[in-house]
Amino acid sequence: MKISGAEILIESLKKEGVEVMFGYPGGVVIPIFHHIFDAPFRFILTRHEQGAVHAADGYARASGKVGVALTTSGPGATNAITGIATAHMDSVPLVVITGQVSTSMIGNDAFQEADTTGITRPITKHNYLVQDVNDLARIVKEAFYIASTGRPGPVVIDIPVDVSKGEAKFAYPDEVSLRSYKPVYKGHPVQIEKACRLIESSKRPVIYAGGGVISSNASDDLVAFVRKTGIPITTTLMGLGAYPETDRLSLKMLGMHGTFYANRAVHDSDLLIAVGARFDDRVTGNVNEFIPEAKVIHVDIDPASVSKSVQVDIPIVGDCKSVLHEMTKIVKPPQIQEWVEKILKIKEENPLTYGTAGTKIKPQMVIERIYELTKGAAIITTEVGQNQMWAAQFYQFTEPRSFISSGGLGTMGFGFPAAIGAQLARPDRRVIDIAGDGSIQMNIQELIVAVQHRLPIIIAILNNGFLGMVRQWQQLFWDKRYSHSCISFAPDFVKLAEAYGAAGIRIESRDEVDKAIKKALSIKDRPTILDFHVDREENVYPIIPAGKSVKEMITRELV
Amino acid sequence: MMHVISVKVENRFGVLARVAGLFSARGYNIDSLTVSQTEHSDISVMTIVLTGDDRIIEQVKKQLNKLIDVIKVTDLTGHASVQRELALVKVNASPAKRTEVFQIAEIFKAQIVDISLKTIALEVTGDPERIDSFIELLRPYSIKEMIRTGRVSMARD
Numbered sequence: 172m173k174i175s176g177a178e179i180l181i182e183s184l185k186k187e188g189v190e191v192m193f194g195y196p197g198g199v200v201i202p203i204f205h206h207i208f209d210a211p212f213r214f215i216l217t218r219h220e221q222g223a224v225h226a227a228d229g230y231a232r233a234s235g236k237v238g239v240a241l242t243t244s245g246p247g248a249t250n251a252i253t254g255i256a257t258a259h260m261d262s263v264p265l266v267v268i269t270g271q272v273s274t275s276m277i278g279n280d281a282f283q284e285a286d287t288t289g290i291t292r293p294i295t296k297h298n299y300l301v302q303d304v305n306d307l308a309r310i311v312k313e314a315f316y317i318a319s320t321g322r323p324g325p326v327v328i329d330i331p332v333d334v335s336k337g338e339a340k341f342a343y344p345d346e347v348s349l350r351s352y353k354p355v356y357k358g359h360p361v362q363i364e365k366a367c368r369l370i371e372s373s374k375r376p377v378i379y380a381g382g383g384v385i386s387s388n389a390s391d392d393l394v395a396f397v398r399k400t401g402i403p404i405t406t407t408l409m410g411l412g413a414y415p416e417t418d419r420l421s422l423k424m425l426g427m428h429g430t431f432y433a434n435r436a437v438h439d440s441d442l443l444i445a446v447g448a449r450f451d452d453r454v455t456g457n458v459n460e461f462i463p464e465a466k467v468i469h470v471d472i473d474p475a476s477v478s479k480s481v482q483v484d485i486p487i488v489g490d491c492k493s494v495l496h497e498m499t500k501i502v503k504p505p506q507i508q509e510w511v512e513k514i515l516k517i518k519e520e521n522p523l524t525y526g527t528a529g530t531k532i533k534p535q536m537v538i539e540r541i542y543e544l545t546k547g548a549a550i551i552t553t554e555v556g557q558n559q560m561w562a563a564q565f566y567q568f569t570e571p572r573s574f575i576s577s578g579g580l581g582t583m584g585f586g587f588p589a590a591i592g593a594q595l596a597r598p599d600r601r602v603i604d605i606a607g608d609g610s611i612q613m614n615i616q617e618l619i620v621a622v623q624h625r626l627p628i629i630i631a632i633l634n635n636g637f638l639g640m641v642r643q644w645q646q647l648f649w650d651k652r653y654s655h656s657c658i659s660f661a662p663d664f665v666k667l668a669e670a671y672g673a674a675g676i677r678i679e680s681r682d683e684v685d686k687a688i689k690k691a692l693s694i695k696d697r698p699t700i701l702d703f704h705v706d707r708e709e710n711v712y713p714i715i716p717a718g719k720s721v722k723e724m725i726t727r728e729l730v
Numbered sequence: 731m732m733h734v735i736s737v738k739v740e741n742r743f744g745v746l747a748r749v750a751g752l753f754s755a756r757g758y759n760i761d762s763l764t765v766s767q768t769e770h771s772d773i774s775v776m777t778i779v780l781t782g783d784d785r786i787i788e789q790v791k792k793q794l795n796k797l798i799d800v801i802k803v804t805d806l807t808g809h810a811s812v813q814r815e816l817a818l819v820k821v822n823a824s825p826a827k828r829t830e831v832f833q834i835a836e837i838f839k840a841q842i843v844d845i846s847l848k849t850i851a852l853e854v855t856g857d858p859e860r861i862d863s864f865i866e867l868l869r870p871y872s873i874k875e876m877i878r879t880g881r882v883s884m885a886r887d
């Protein structure tokens with residue numbers, strides 16, 4: 172029996188076990204929506220396609236499953252671009268389905284035509300233009316496989332309307348056979364052996380773990396590896412939660428806004444063990460001064476990440492989980508008591524702090540209180556800017572997939588729609604978006620979606636009336652000329668919340684902070700906006716200016 | 731250093747754009763690129779010539795390998811390989827100069843593909859260095875038009 176392309180798509184998504192899908196309709200995808208109407212999975216209609224893709228992304232990061240989004244052609248597809256690029260930079264598995272004008276019209280500048288495969292080529296792991304309905308099931312199968320295996324990433328499937336309406340027999344392939352794509356999971360035993368020997372003879376080793384540990388579900392293996400070797404560990408922004416930050420060997424985050432002790436330890440190390448991390452410039456600063464004395468072991472599933480910006484001594488191409496597991500089995504603990512003591516002393520003497528003088532609410536204080544009052548069990552999403560860095564610094568992450576943030580692309584407006592996806596993936600957890608007053612306005616339209624689906628997301632706005640991170644750079648590096656970074660001309664966020672049917676609380680003094688957070692935590696049937704009016708010119712410290720090294724770290728306000 | 735990289739790809743819609751896009755997006759400069767059919771109708775081979783230090787070439791190869799449609803990447807630099815290129819060259823040659831041009835053509839086993847009162851067009855194949863010298867020898871006659879195909883390469887067994 173033949174069925175339509177649209178039905179084939181739905182059947183294929185069912186075979187992939189899709190439970191939630193995010194999207195927005197339009198002309199060329201009406202045939203698909205026609206069948207989504209009674210599909211057995213949940214469809215979340217966002218209010219903007221960017222929101223749909225970020226929500227699918229948040230869902231994927233919180234659950235470890237593939238996130239799925241659907242948009243129409245032309246403007247629907249172009250609205251999805253920022254979402255796709257965000258997922259690409261952070262290696263998040265997504266399948267984004269876009270409608271396309273009919274095959275006979277492609278290239279004619281037809282109504283709502285955009286060259287979606289052309290536009291998305293550099294920001295996807297792979298993409299497809301389906302030209303024959305008979306290929307559709309195979310392509311969907313391949314798309315899910317490619318998105319979720321190897322180094323994960325977004326895959327776009329562009330489906331012309333005549334393909335959706337065309338008919339074919341439905342047979343979902345059991346397997347994918349791609350002769351050109353065979354990700355390597357097991358690390359090479361010789362390399363693993365060599366790495367272990369190097370670790371055993373090292374005197375000042377540090378582990379530097381990234382998002383790859385989380386995407387390969389390797390946190391337990393990482394913990395076991397640290398337990399056995401006793402090596403101090405720092406994580407990237409993307410790696411937060413891969414190792415419990417409350418543990419004594421945790422040095423928390425490194426890089427531009429990382430802790431002094433993490434950056435110091437990495438700089439002084441004689442061996443850096445990079446696991447699922449990619450030596451991003453926000454981590455290394457000036458690469459030439461990053462690790463002057465260290466040898467490097469690099470475990471990564473993506474060979475192209477190895478020796479890209481930092482020369483690696485022992486590359487191990489493979490899945491973090493399997494490689495860490497193998498290494499833990501054979502490695503003998505190195506003799507590093509002295510080094511560990513030294514680093515832990517530096518850690519003790521240089522904690523992350525902030526000035527508490529005055530009466531104004533400090534943004535860092537808000538994060539600390541949220542941490543305490545949620546007992547560290549919330550899933551934190553963030554926007555981008557100071558809010559993101561304070562969330563990373565002052566919430567203690569102890570579990571993988573509990574910190575969800577746009578690291579690579581740094582997309583303002585990511586956090587809230589991502590929180591919607593995360594909350595749908597994890598109804599058992601409180602999801603809190605740590606926001607800036609600038610970023611939250613970039614996808615505020617999705618508030619109605621959270622209200623409609625009764626999602627108890629808390630949006631904690633650290634309202635400083637500035638595009639704070641831009642202002643901070645202007646203050647520190649551009650003669651305090653606050654050119655277009657002041658946004659105190661702002662909406663009333665409490666009224667805005669109420670207009671949408673959400674709860675809203677403005678918090679203007681320190682003694683109201685706890686009460687407001689507790690109140691928000693007690694509201695379980697709708698989202699709450701907590702509008703914290705914080706000290707307007709608070710800065711994120713420490714900071715290593717772009718392209719500099721830990722030696723030039725600014726640890727506190729210069730007066 | 732100059733590298734010749736042979737890239738076996740799925741003969742599919744959009745593959746050339748993927749490969750070309752990779753080079754432009756990462757700021758790598760291509761000296762020449764040819765796309766050719768192979769003995770398998772579903773596989774094409776791209777021969778890419780580019781100049782760069784080892785680090786860049788290493789990245790290029792890794793990034794190419796990352797493309798889903800790329801089946802195999804072989805760096806022919808430093809390996810025994812056959813390299814061929816074809817060039818069409820049109821030179822000014824009045825009847826008085828023709829014999830000289832014919833002589834050069836004969837040495838290089840070049841074909842005369844067109845001839846007019848004022849010009850001669852020649853076709854030559856060979857390894858790229860040979861083509862370079864052929865062109866150098868024709869320069870004094872003033873080259874009106876010249877096109878090179880870019881090279882195709884095959885490893886020797």
Ligand SMILES: Cc1ncc(C[n+]2csc(CCOP(=O)(O)OP(=O)(O)O)c2C)c(N)n1
Nearest residue numbers: 556557558581583607608609610638639640
């Ligand atoms: C879409 C987008 N546009 C611009 C930027 C550049 N940018 C980075 S941080 C920042 C300021 C963010 O302001 P806000 O959301 O209020 O957060 P704050 O830094 O004050 O916490 C800007 C404009 C960005 N990251 N993303």
